Structures are given as structure tokens and as C-alpha cells.
Amino acid sequence: MSAANINIPDAPQPRVVIVGGGFAGLNLADKMSKMNYQVVLIDKNNFHQFQPLFYQVAMAGLEPSSILFPLRKLFQKRKNVFIRVTTVTKVNTAQKRVHTLLGELEYDFLVLAIGADTNFFGNEQIARKAFPMKTVGEALTLRNKILYDYERAITTVDYEERQGLIDIVIVGGGPTGVEVAGALAEMKKYILPKDYTELNCEEIDIYLVQGGNCLLKGMSAEASQKAEDFLKKLGVIIKLNARVEDFDGKFVYIKGGEKIQSNKVIWAAGIKGNTVEGLPEESIVWGGRIKVDRDNKVVGVADVYAIGDIAYMEEPDFPKGHPQVAQVAIQQAKNLAKNFNRTAKGKPTKPFVYNNLGAMATIGRNRAVVDLPRFKFQGFFAWIVWLFVHLFSLIGMKNRLFVFINWVWNYFTYDQSLRLIIRPKNRHQKEKIPKEI
Amino acid sequence: MSAANINIPDAPQPRVVIVGGGFAGLNLADKMSKMNYQVVLIDKNNFHQFQPLFYQVAMAGLEPSSILFPLRKLFQKRKNVFIRVTTVTKVNTAQKRVHTLLGELEYDFLVLAIGADTNFFGNEQIARKAFPMKTVGEALTLRNKILYDYERAITTVDYEERQGLIDIVIVGGGPTGVEVAGALAEMKKYILPKDYTELNCEEIDIYLVQGGNCLLKGMSAEASQKAEDFLKKLGVIIKLNARVEDFDGKFVYIKGGEKIQSNKVIWAAGIKGNTVEGLPEESIVWGGRIKVDRDNKVVGVADVYAIGDIAYMEEPDFPKGHPQVAQVAIQQAKNLAKNFNRTAKGKPTKPFVYNNLGAMATIGRNRAVVDLPRFKFQGFFAWIVWLFVHLFSLIGMKNRLFVFINWVWNYFTYDQSLRLIIRPKNRHQKEKIPKEI
Numbered sequence: 079m080s081a082a083n084i085n086i087p088d089a090p091q092p093r094v095v096i097v098g099g100g101f102a103g104l105n106l107a108d109k110m111s112k113m114n115y116q117v118v119l120i121d122k123n124n125f126h127q128f129q130p131l132f133y134q135v136a137m138a139g140l141e142p143s144s145i146l147f148p149l150r151k152l153f154q155k156r157k158n159v160f161i162r163v164t165t166v167t168k169v170n171t172a173q174k175r176v177h178t179l180l181g182e183l184e185y186d187f188l189v190l191a192i193g194a195d196t197n198f199f200g201n202e203q204i205a206r207k208a209f210p211m212k213t214v215g216e217a218l219t220l221r222n223k224i225l226y227d228y229e230r231a232i233t234t235v236d237y238e239e240r241q242g243l244i245d246i247v248i249v250g251g252g253p254t255g256v257e258v259a260g261a262l263a264e265m266k267k268y269i270l271p272k273d274y275t276e277l278n279c280e281e282i283d284i285y286l287v288q289g290g291n292c293l294l295k296g297m298s299a300e301a302s303q304k305a306e307d308f309l310k311k312l313g314v315i316i317k318l319n320a321r322v323e324d325f326d327g328k329f330v331y332i333k334g335g336e337k338i339q340s341n342k343v344i345w346a347a348g349i350k351g352n353t354v355e356g357l358p359e360e361s362i363v364w365g366g367r368i369k370v371d372r373d374n375k376v377v378g379v380a381d382v383y384a385i386g387d388i389a390y391m392e393e394p395d396f397p398k399g400h401p402q403v404a405q406v407a408i409q410q411a412k413n414l415a416k417n418f419n420r421t422a423k424g425k426p427t428k429p430f431v432y433n434n435l436g437a438m439a440t441i442g443r444n445r446a447v448v449d450l451p452r453f454k455f456q457g458f459f460a461w462i463v464w465l466f467v468h469l470f471s472l473i474g475m476k477n478r479l480f481v482f483i484n485w486v487w488n489y490f491t492y493d494q495s496l497r498l499i500i501r502p503k504n505r506h507q508k509e510k511i512p513k514e515i
Numbered sequence: 516m517s518a519a520n521i522n523i524p525d526a527p528q529p530r531v532v533i534v535g536g537g538f539a540g541l542n543l544a545d546k547m548s549k550m551n552y553q554v555v556l557i558d559k560n561n562f563h564q565f566q567p568l569f570y571q572v573a574m575a576g577l578e579p580s581s582i583l584f585p586l587r588k589l590f591q592k593r594k595n596v597f598i599r600v601t602t603v604t605k606v607n608t609a610q611k612r613v614h615t616l617l618g619e620l621e622y623d624f625l626v627l628a629i630g631a632d633t634n635f636f637g638n639e640q641i642a643r644k645a646f647p648m649k650t651v652g653e654a655l656t657l658r659n660k661i662l663y664d665y666e667r668a669i670t671t672v673d674y675e676e677r678q679g680l681i682d683i684v685i686v687g688g689g690p691t692g693v694e695v696a697g698a699l700a701e702m703k704k705y706i707l708p709k710d711y712t713e714l715n716c717e718e719i720d721i722y723l724v725q726g727g728n729c730l731l732k733g734m735s736a737e738a739s740q741k742a743e744d745f746l747k748k749l750g751v752i753i754k755l756n757a758r759v760e761d762f763d764g765k766f767v768y769i770k771g772g773e774k775i776q777s778n779k780v781i782w783a784a785g786i787k788g789n790t791v792e793g794l795p796e797e798s799i800v801w802g803g804r805i806k807v808d809r810d811n812k813v814v815g816v817a818d819v820y821a822i823g824d825i826a827y828m829e830e831p832d833f834p835k836g837h838p839q840v841a842q843v844a845i846q847q848a849k850n851l852a853k854n855f856n857r858t859a860k861g862k863p864t865k866p867f868v869y870n871n872l873g874a875m876a877t878i879g880r881n882r883a884v885v886d887l888p889r890f891k892f893q894g895f896f897a898w899i900v901w902l903f904v905h906l907f908s909l910i911g912m913k914n915r916l917f918v919f920i921n922w923v924w925n926y927f928t929y930d931q932s933l934r935l936i937i938r939p940k941n942r943h944q945k946e947k948i949p950k951e952i
Contacts, residue, residue: 085670085713124666125935143578148934150710157712163666163936180670218939229561229600233522233617273587275594276522474932476924480917487913495911497585498562499600501939502655 084181089116092186102386102407103191109415111156135217137261138496144480147473169356171379194387197348208345242341250346251288253439259286260442263312268492289321301447304456308441372429385410521618526553529623539823539844540628546852548593572654574698575933581917584910606793608816631824634785644764645782679778687783688725690876696723697879700749705929726758738884741893745878809866822847
């Protein structure tokens with residue numbers, strides 16, 4: 079095979095290369111594609127992923143396709159947009175080039191919207207054994223693993239061993255951990271006893287382990303407390319002030335000596351910025367984030383920007399950087415696009431100001447917590463708000479329709495038909511059930 | 516880990532072990548579960564697969580979950596049904612035991628509904644390089660490969676090499692080959708030019724290569740001819756009387772010296788029975804099928820039956836065995852269940868008689884061919900019939916609804932949003948695009 083070539087044609091307009099098709103990159107590409115630029119959007123996948131609903135894919139509540147959207151379909155009518163499915167390996171800020179697995183590319187402006195990945199805080203063993211949930215592929219792997227372990231539990235006669243298969247430990251009490259715990263608890267209550275009549279589903283223990291002293295840190299005290307109450311009502315065992323020190327595939331070791339038996343740990347305890355070679359050392363700060371000024375310009379290099387989860391910006395109201403959430407990403411993308419416009423017109427740029435619209439998390443059927451800037455509420459109405467905000471944030475009418483039908487179906491039947499252990503087949507793979515997924 | 520144990524409780528009723536959850540096994544399990552038997556259903560997957568629509572999954576027209584249904588959900592309310600997700604490795608007919616990867620199990624009656632797999636007719640190289648489509652995993656792998664190759668084509672400057680990526684050769688002119696060819700031709704016409712504006716989609720060649728002298732052998736001459744006409748109108752290059760001798764990953768070699776450049780061959784040229792160790796040699800006949808009498812009893816052993824694609828039965832009207840289609844499987848399952856009932860009541864069994872309801876195939880939008888016993892028709896009305904027959908054969912109301920919405924959506928928009936290269940992620944897999952899928 080001859081060498082690949084990223085094959086972007088020369089154009090009269092300035093070229094902006096956007097790395098990453100998440101909330102930040104996608105929104106920027108959308109705005110810039112309507113302006114006088116050649117836009118090159120690079121992502122490892124050919125689709126945008128709606129991260130807030132990964133956990134429902136992992137819990138067999140939604141198909142992956144409902145929360146993904148093909149990048150090419152989004153930009154079908156924008157002739158100035160070029161999509162490349164590849165990995166950026168390096169940035170050369172002196173020559174203004176990005177290096178990718180498909181070859182090199184010059185840029186006039188480079189925007190890094192490369193997001194964050196799971197942070198195992200340097201523990202190699204946990205990284206190897208625990209299940210993260212930061213890509214749809216990981217969510218699918220977790221779904222397969224959970225279902226596979228329940229299948230195995232049925233044919234496992236030894237009590238201790240069976241407990242290891244059916245119990246689940248979730249590490250991290252943020253929105254992801256809370257939402258996963260709620261979904262698992264409902265699965266235990268409504269679905270598993272019907273599917274696995276041979277198991278005693280009462281024996282299934284779901285642990286939510288949080289290092290700090292409350293759940294949903296960063297939300298209001300009312301939200302934290304209600305989330306805790308809701309989860310406890312669903313039977314989730316919550317361990318606060320419990321720092322996980324290790325996980326060997328059989329036991330979770332908690333600082334102070336306690337250990338929990340489980341062969342399955344869902345790791346939602348932290349994230350760290352994705353890395354790209356070639357940026358000045360001083361621009362990489364705490365959590366692997368890239369330090370930017372109020373215009374999202376990377377400190378110390380010309381014509382390079384960072385937006386979204388990867389960007390670390392100090393605003394007076396956010397002296398330690400913004401929360402790594404979709405709203406910040408979307409707002410930064412929009413402000414950056416506007417700043418490009420302002421600069422082109424010879425006007426000064428406007429520094430980014432985060433407009434905090436609030437935060438929310440759902441804890442299963444009829445239960446959610448919502449913090450709006452002036453108003454906090456919990457329970458059924460919060461849950462309805464959560465549903466609609468997520469539904470309308472999805473990209474694609476058909477995705478919205480399918481997610482909506484799935485939710486309604488689920489609500490009334492208490493039962494999905496998505497509990498499928500599907501794997502694309504390697505062509506030469508023997509069709510035996512693997513020892514471990 | 517201690518030894519697995521298939522862990523089926525003893526029961527007062529006779530135990531029937533059904534191997535395979537396809538059309539035959541599933542229908543039999545359904546009937547037998549309403550009778551006085553303990554039913555053990557063994558499958559490698561935890562779901563039933565609707566094979567007739569695999570090709571739409573491979574062509575990114577349907578989600579896999581829409582054509583699959585979890586076995587456990589189907590039998591939630593049947594306490595006498597035990598489902599085991601494992602592989603049967605051997606049958607011991609003398610001791611009346613099946614050996615599985617989870618352990619051994621005694622049976623009173625054994626029913627093999629193990630179906631068929633792709634037949635590469637002994638050509639190892641083709642088996643390694645071509646893409647079969649006999650499981651949903653294989654359909655997904657093919658979908659990923661097709662999309663991946665179009666991505667690569669964009670960044671491939673060399674003309675010859677690019678042709679290899681965009682051209683597709685389908686081998687086999689049966690219903691699967693015809694339906695895939697039609698779907699690919701429509702993708703080329705309606706979707707690819709919108710997604711891949713950088714490619715010249717006119718250059719995409721779709722070949723349908725058939726060893727015999729007509730398409731849809733086994734259907735009427737009118738159906739064969741119309742299918743050929745429809746495909747030609749869609750731009751498919753049909754090669755009849757063309758026997759594929761080899762495929763090296765770059766060229767397809769046809770008997771007589773012709774060769775076609777393509778790195779992608781979809782192999783739908785034949786099937787062979789899946790194998791299970793332990794049956795008498797003389798019971799395995801042509802095509803790897805298991806020889807059965809008119810009661811579907813395997814010749815030469817007691818209390819072992821075979822139904823569906825794997826069964827080879829000579830009926831006066833079908834002296835060379837039945838066609839390997841869903842209707843035969845379903846009807847044999849029903850007849851066998853009734854025969855168990857008759858035997859239990861001391862009545863003689865009734866030999867199986869195949870009631871041929873007809874055959875059909877679709878060739879894209881508005882076009883299908885249908886042969887009913889007394890009536891043959893082609894075109895739009897045939898297509899409507901095809902749609903409804905397939906829709907109502909699906910298991911699960913939600914699956915029917917989702918497939919229906921997908922079809923209607925597709926019909927009016929000419930465009931799906933399912934062109935996603937999704938892979939469950941191995942936990943330690945580097946997130947680079949692989950050289951080859």
C-alpha cells in the first residue's frame with residue numbers, strides 16, 4: 079500500500095484545523111463552516127458522540143446508534159468542510175503543521191478540542207482491570223461484560239465466586255457515577271429478576287464509592303443530599319470518604335483496610351486531558367489541561383486555540399478553571415467563532431464569560447436533581463426537565479425520536495429488549511464464548 | 516476460577532435439549548415450553564438473529580438491535596425453560612449427553628437446530644480474505660469495512676489503489692447476493708455522493724458474480740429475469756456463468772482468466788451445515804447436513820432430531836432435500852412439537868410435509884420479485900409484500916416499530932444516519948485507526 083496522504087486541497091480561504099468532533103469541535107466546525115474558512119475536522123471516529131447518555135448504552139437502555147451521529151452527514155452541504163478520520167500524533171507550532179496517521183497538514187489556525195479521557199491517577203492495575211466509560215466503544219464493552227457476567231453467574235455454583243460476578247462497584251460520585259448507580263439499581267429491581275429467574279437477585283449488591291464527603295460535588299447541598307436519599311431508597315450501598323487504593327480483579331481495596339468483593343469496577347472517578355505532542359511544556363497544567371487565555375488562545379504559541387474539556391481558563395468566577403461539561407464546550411466554541419469574525423472585521427475579540435445554565439443528574443425513574451442559577455428542585459419535575467434537556471440536545475431528528483420511543487417504552491414496560499451481547503466478529507475468531515470479555 | 520457447571524436442575528418432566536436459537540430452535544422451544552417438558556435452549560449468543568435482514572445491517576440501513584431479540588426476554592414467563600449461552604462441543608448419543616464449554620448435560624431428547632455457516636468450498640485464501648454475512652457480528656464487520664474503505668479512498672491519491680477500495684464484488688446470485696447488490700447500488704446512487712463529495716462516485720463499480728446461468732436459482736424464470744433487469748438498471752455489473760476461483764485481497768480471479776480488481780469481496784456463494792462431533796458418520800451428508808427421516812429423527816441414533824437448515828430430509832416433492840430457508844425451519848419445528856405431543860398421547864407421528872409458501876427477494880426501493888405458489892409478480896406491489904412479510908416476521912413489537920420507522924425514514928429522506936464505524940473497545944487497545952479492519 080502506498081503512503082496515505084491527508085489530501086486536503088489548497089483553498090483561497092484561511093484553513094482552520096479542528097481536532098476533535100465532540101461538543102466543542104462540532105459546534106465550532108458548524109459556525110466556522112458558515113464563515114469564510116476552509117474547515118478541516120479531524121476525529122478518530124466518523125461520528126459525534128453524545129457523552130451524557132453513554133451510561134444508558136452501557137445499561138442496555140439505548141442503542142449506540144441513537145446517541146451517535148455521522149460527521150459526514152452533518153456537513154453534507156458544506157463544501158468548505160473536510161472531514162478526516164484519523165489520529166493527530168503531533169503538532170508543530172513553529173511550522174504550523176499537524177501530523178496525523180494519514181500524513182501532515184499545514185494550518186492557518188489550529189483548534190484543539192481533544193477532550194478528556196478517564197483518569198486512573200497512575201494506578202496501572204486499576205487501568206487494566208476497571209471499566210471506564212468515556213467512549214461509546216467502552217460503554218458497549220461494559221454492557222457486554224455486565225450481561226456476560228450474569229450469564230456466567232447462573233452456571234457458577236460457588237457462592238463467593240457468584241457474588242464476584244453479580245456485585246458491581248462504581249467508583250466516583252459525580253453525575254456519571256450517580257446515574258450509573260441509579261440505572262443499575264433499577265435493572266436489579268425491574269429487569270434482572272425477570273431475565274434471570276435462576277438467580278437470587280436480592281443478592282446483587284451495587285456499591286457507589288466516593289472519595290469525598292458528598293455525592294455530586296459541585297452541585298448544591300440539596301442536590302447532593304437528595305441524590306443520596308434517592309440512591310439509598312433504590313438499595314445502592316453508598317460509601318463516602320472512601321478512597322479506592324487498588325483493584326485486583328477480585329477485590330476493591332479501600333484506604334483504611336476495607337475491601338469489597340467484586341470482579342467488576344466501573345471507573346468514573348476522574349478525567350484527564352488527552353495529550354498531543356508538540357505544545358510548550360508550560361501550557362500543560364493540572365489534570366492534563368491546556369492553559370488558554372480568555373480568548374481560548376493557548377498560552378505561549380501563535381494561532382493555536384483549545385476549547386472544551388481540554389481547555390484550562392481562569393475566569394474571575396472560576397479561578398480554578400471551568401467545570402468540564404458540555405455547556406462550557408459549546409459556549410467556548412461559539413465565542414471563539416465570534417472572535418474569528420470580530421478579528422476578520424478588525425474588531426477586538428471578546429473574552430469568554432461562562433454563562434452557567436445549571437447542572438442536573440438523574441437517579442432513575444421519576445427522580446432527578448436540578449440546580450438552576452436561581453432555582454433548585456428535585457424529584458419528578460426535575461426528572462421531566464432532565465429528559466427534555468437531554469432529548470433536545472441530541473443531534474438528529476431520528477435519534478431524538480428513537481431515544482424518545484425507547485424511554486417511553488421503557489417507562490411503561492419496565493423492560494428493554496436491548497440486552498444483547500453483540501460483538502463485531504473478527505474474521506478468524508473462533509465462535510466460542512471467551513473466558514473474559 | 517472453579518470449573519463451570521451447566522447447572523440445570525433435575526425435573527420430573529422429560530428434558531429436551533435444543534441446540535440453536537434460530538428460526539427452527541426458537542419455534543420449537545416456544546411450542547415445547549407450553550408442553551410438559553423441561554426445555555434447555557443452548558445458543559452461542561444471548562439473542563435470536565433475524566437472518567433475512569443481516570444485509571440491511573451490513574449496508575447501514577438498520578441497527579443490529581432492531582433485528583435481534585434477547586432469548587431470555589422471550590422466555591421470561593416460562594419457568595420450564597433454561598437458557599444457556601455456550602457452545603456445544605460434542606454429542607454422546609450412547610450416554611445421551613451433550614458436552615458444552617460449560618460442562619455436560621444429560622438429555623431425554625436432543626434437537627439439533629445448529630443451522631449453517633458460510634461455505635468457502637475449501638478455499639482457505641478466500642475464507643481468510645472475503646467477507647461472509649452469516650451472523651450479525653459479520654454483518655457489522657462488513658459495515659465497518661465498507662465505511663472504513665470509503666474513508667481511506669478519500670486520502671488515497673493513487674487511482675488503481677483507490678479503485679480497489681471503492682469497488683465491491685459480491686459472489687453468489689441467490690437472494691442474499693441480489694439484495695446486497697441492490698442495496699449497494701442504491702447507496703452508490705443516493706448516499707455516497709452526499710457523504711463523500713470528494714470522491715467521484717461514478718467510479719464505484721459493483722459486481723455481482725454468479726457461477727450459474729441465472730440469478731435467484733430456485734425461483735421462477737420471471738423472477739430471475741426481473742431481478743437481473745432491476746439490478747442492471749441500478750448499474751450493477753452482473754457476471755453469469757462466472758466461477759470465482761480465488762481472491763488474494765486485491766483481485767478476484769474468475770475461471771477462464773478474467774480478473775476483477777477489488778480489495779473487498781462479499782461472499783454469499785453457499786452455505787454448509789455447522790458441525791457437531793459425535794454423530795454417526797453416515798448421518799452427515801452433502802453440504803454438511805444431517806440426514807433425517809420424515810419425522811426429523813436423525814438416521815441411526817435414538818432420540819436425536821435435526822431441524823432447519825442443518826436437516827437433510829428427502830420428501831417426494833423435494834428428492835434432494837428442502838431449500839435452506841426460514842419457512843422450512845419453522846414448519847419442521849412445529850411438526851416436531853406436534854409429533855412429541857402425538858407420541859405422548861400414544862398416537863403415531865405425522866411425517867413432515869413442506870408447505871411451500873413461496874419465495875421473494877427485494878432489489879432496492881420499489882422493486883422486488885415474489886413467487887407465490889399460484890401467482891408470480893414483480894415490481895412495486897411485490898416490494899410492498901416483501902416489506903410487510905419481513906416486518907411481521909420480526910420478533911418484538913419494538914423491533915417492528917423501529918424497523919418500520921427506519922424504512923419510512925429511509926424511503927422519504929433517501930438517507931440514513933447509521934453510517935457509524937462502531938467497535939466495542941478492548942480495554943488496552945490503542946485508539947488508533949487500524950491499518951485494516
